[in-house]
Amino acid sequence: MITLKDTFGQAFHALGNHRLRTFLSIMGITIGITAVIAVSTISKGGNYVVYSELETFGLNSVWVYRNWNDDSPLRRARDGSGINNDDYLAITDLAVSLGIHQLSPIVRQGRRNLQIRNGSHFANADLLGVNTDYVDIVNDALTDGRNFTHTDISRKNPVALITPNIASKLFPSERSPIGQEFRIQNRRVVVVGILAEKSRDFLSSIGSAGGQNANDRILIPYSLMQLIRGDTQISNLHIEVAEFEFAAQTAESVVSLLDRRHRGNYAYSSETMASYIETTDRILGGVGLIGVIAASISLLVGGMGIMNMMGTSVLERTREIGIRKAIGATESDIMRQFLFEAAIISIVGGILGLLVGGIASASLSYITRFPLLPSVTGVVTALVVSLLVGVLSGYLPARRAARLHPVQALRAE
Incomplete structure (x- = not known):
C-alpha cells in the first residue's frame, strides 16, 4: 500500500510537471478566497463603522417633536413647539411607567443671527439647551472639566460644554479653555467641560447625520x-428607553400623553433609533448578500478550473494510471493521489488568497482609518471553503481515474 508521504510526493511531482496549468488553477482559487476575505472584512468593518457612528446618537434613543407638516388647519395655525416645561415634568414623573430610562429636553436656537464670540474670535456652532442626562444619552465623553449639575439647570447658570473644534475657534491661543469666558448673544458664558470628538463621517457622507456636525456643538443648560x-x-424631547425592544411603544405612549395634555391642538411625531438600526441591518444584509454571491461565483469559477485541470490530467496520464494499477496500485491509491493534487492546489490558493486579502484589507484600513481587518471566523471559513472546493472539484476526475481498467489504460496512446 502506498503511504501518505509517497502520495504527497507523487502529487507534488505531477503538479510540478504542469507548472503553468497548476499556477492558473491556484490563481483561480486565490481570487475566490480573496473575494471571501473581502466580503468578510467589508461586512465586519462596515458594521463596526455604522454602529459606532449610530452609537453617537444613543442606540436606545427616541425623539418626540411637533409635526409641522400636519394638514389640519387648526393645528397648523398654532404657534410654538407644542412641548413646554410642564410637559417635560409630567413625562419625567411618569418615566418608569412609560419605559423611559433617561430623558432630556432639547431647546434649539438656529444658527441664523446667532452670535457666538470671544472678542474678535467667532464660531459657527449648533447651540443646544439640554439637561444633565443628555451627555449620557448620546454617549458623549468629557476629556476635561465636568458635566452640568442640577444646580446649573435650576439656577440657569451661564455654563457651557464645548467641543475641541469650537475651543480652537474661540480660544486659539489657550492651552485649556476650562474656566474661560465667551459670549452668546452678548450673554457671558463660562466653559466648564470639553466634549470628546465624535466621528460621523460615514453617516455624513450618505446624508444621514441629521444635518448636524457633532464636533461643532455647544451645550448649555436648557x-x-x-x-x-x-x-x-x-x-x-430626546429619550433613552429602558428596553430597546419597546422603543416604538414608548414613543407612542409619549406622543399620546402630549396629545391628551394639549387636547389635540398639536400634532406630534416620533423617531426611534431602533427603526434606523432595522433599516441599516436590511441595507448591510443586502450588501453582504451581494458580496457572498460575488465571492461564490469566484469560487465556483476557481473550482471549475480545478475540475477542468484534473480532468485533462486524467486523460494525459491514462497510461501512467494503467501501469500503476498493473504493478499493484489500488483504486483508493489512485483516487487519493488525484484528490491530494486538487487539495494542494486549493490549499495553496487559499493561503495566497488570505495573504492577498489580508494585505489589501490592512492597506485599506490604513488609508480609510476604519478597522477593516479580517475576522478569525472569516479566515477559518475561507480556508475550509478553499479545501472543500478543491476536494469537491477534484472528486469526479479522481473517481474517473480510479475506475480506469488497467488493460484499457495501457492501450491508451
Whole structure:
C-alpha cells in the first residue's frame, strides 16, 4: 500500500510537471478566497463603522417633536413647539411607567443671527439647551472639566460644554479653555467641560447625520437657552428607553400623553433609533448578500478550473494510471493521489488568497482609518471553503481515474 508521504510526493511531482496549468488553477482559487476575505472584512468593518457612528446618537434613543407638516388647519395655525416645561415634568414623573430610562429636553436656537464670540474670535456652532442626562444619552465623553449639575439647570447658570473644534475657534491661543469666558448673544458664558470628538463621517457622507456636525456643538443648560430665547418652549424631547425592544411603544405612549395634555391642538411625531438600526441591518444584509454571491461565483469559477485541470490530467496520464494499477496500485491509491493534487492546489490558493486579502484589507484600513481587518471566523471559513472546493472539484476526475481498467489504460496512446 502506498503511504501518505509517497502520495504527497507523487502529487507534488505531477503538479510540478504542469507548472503553468497548476499556477492558473491556484490563481483561480486565490481570487475566490480573496473575494471571501473581502466580503468578510467589508461586512465586519462596515458594521463596526455604522454602529459606532449610530452609537453617537444613543442606540436606545427616541425623539418626540411637533409635526409641522400636519394638514389640519387648526393645528397648523398654532404657534410654538407644542412641548413646554410642564410637559417635560409630567413625562419625567411618569418615566418608569412609560419605559423611559433617561430623558432630556432639547431647546434649539438656529444658527441664523446667532452670535457666538470671544472678542474678535467667532464660531459657527449648533447651540443646544439640554439637561444633565443628555451627555449620557448620546454617549458623549468629557476629556476635561465636568458635566452640568442640577444646580446649573435650576439656577440657569451661564455654563457651557464645548467641543475641541469650537475651543480652537474661540480660544486659539489657550492651552485649556476650562474656566474661560465667551459670549452668546452678548450673554457671558463660562466653559466648564470639553466634549470628546465624535466621528460621523460615514453617516455624513450618505446624508444621514441629521444635518448636524457633532464636533461643532455647544451645550448649555436648557433653562439658560430658554432665558436667551425668552420663552419656555422645548424643541423636542430626546429619550433613552429602558428596553430597546419597546422603543416604538414608548414613543407612542409619549406622543399620546402630549396629545391628551394639549387636547389635540398639536400634532406630534416620533423617531426611534431602533427603526434606523432595522433599516441599516436590511441595507448591510443586502450588501453582504451581494458580496457572498460575488465571492461564490469566484469560487465556483476557481473550482471549475480545478475540475477542468484534473480532468485533462486524467486523460494525459491514462497510461501512467494503467501501469500503476498493473504493478499493484489500488483504486483508493489512485483516487487519493488525484484528490491530494486538487487539495494542494486549493490549499495553496487559499493561503495566497488570505495573504492577498489580508494585505489589501490592512492597506485599506490604513488609508480609510476604519478597522477593516479580517475576522478569525472569516479566515477559518475561507480556508475550509478553499479545501472543500478543491476536494469537491477534484472528486469526479479522481473517481474517473480510479475506475480506469488497467488493460484499457495501457492501450491508451
